[in-house]
Amino acid sequence: MIVLLLSLIFSANQGSAVQVTFPDEPEVKSIEIAWENKKVPAFHVQDRWTTVLGVDLDAKPGQHVTPVFFTLNDGRIEKREAVIEVEPKKYPTTELKVDDKYVELSKPDLARANREAKETEAIFSLISPEMFWNEPFSVPIPGETGTNFGHRRIFNGQPRAPHAGADLHASTGTPIHATNRGRVVLAKALFFTGNTVILDHGLGVYSLYAHLSRIDVKRGDVVSNGQLLGLAGATGRVTGPHLHWGMRVQGARVDPFTLVEIGK
Numbered sequence: 001m002i003v004l005l006l007s008l009i010f011s012a013n014q015g016s017a018v019q020v021t022f023p024d025e026p027e028v029k030s031i032e033i034a035w036e037n038k039k040v041p042a043f044h045v046q047d048r049w050t051t052v053l054g055v056d057l058d059a060k061p062g063q064h065v066t067p068v069f070f071t072l073n074d075g076r077i078e079k080r081e082a083v084i085e086v087e088p089k090k091y092p093t094t095e096l097k098v099d100d101k102y103v104e105l106s107k108p109d110l111a112r113a114n115r116e117a118k119e120t121e122a123i124f125s126l127i128s129p130e131m132f133w134n135e136p137f138s139v140p141i142p143g144e145t146g147t148n149f150g151h152r153r154i155f156n157g158q159p160r161a162p163h164a165g166a167d168l169h170a171s172t173g174t175p176i177h178a179t180n181r182g183r184v185v186l187a188k189a190l191f192f193t194g195n196t197v198i199l200d201h202g203l204g205v206y207s208l209y210a211h212l213s214r215i216d217v218k219r220g221d222v223v224s225n226g227q228l229l230g231l232a233g234a235t236g237r238v239t240g241p242h243l244h245w246g247m248r249v250q251g252a253r254v255d256p257f258t259l260v261e262i263g264k
């Protein structure tokens with residue numbers, strides 16, 4: 001029995017993706033991390049084990065002691081611990097003006113929005129036990145930056161959910177590219193996000209592209225990093241044309257740019 005006393009510490013802001021790595025050991029066959037009631041596999045990449053964990057916008061600040069299960073070549077399972085140190089992050093409040101029908105929902109619109117929220121949450125709760133990507137995440141509109149992730153929002157005077165993505169400047173017709181290799185799991189019009197594409201990148205990592213004027217992929221397609229998904233537009237709840245780019249990691253709402261930072 002190998003007893004390891006050191007525990008690994010990783011720190012991350014509320015609303016970010018964090019890369020977790022473990023050194024290579026010849027007797028280790030596989031590694032699984034029990035993160036926020038979910039099981040996230042690690043992958044053997046070059047000379048280490050690695051995976052990405054999502055720290056939600058509203059994750060509790062402080063030390064999250066996280067069990068890590070090491071399966072050894074002889075079949076034994078060793079439980080160790082990693083510590084995810086969640087740092088609090090303050091996000092500003094923004095006030096927005098949109099078409100009233102997106103704030104005072106009609107009965108059918110409310111039913112539709114609720115049904116679609118269930119559908120997308122069901123997608124984000126699945127953890128595909130593979131890592132579909134093997135290069136760093138890229139920005140869907142190269143060179144663009146977005147700074148409004150996490151903003152607490154007031155629509156037409158009424159508070160709504162915080163902004164779970166980054167808005168990138170784009171005029172209607174701007175080409176939108178896949179942030180990384182993945183599988184299309186949704187490609188259709190939704191009430192709030194308009195024409196929407198969701199990609200599954202594996203390990204519980206999903207990207208979402210909203211308000212498109214045109215969708216150029218279909219459910220089931222496997223797309224490469226940078227592949228054209230569609231064109232920017234102003235469909236759904238918007239104040240004007242732009243790209244809303246969201247990333248979910250094991251269900252957690254994270255700033256998409258924190259994934260771009262990983263692997264840099």
Ligand SMILES: [Zn+2]
Nearest residue numbers: 165166167244
């Ligand atoms: Zn947005």
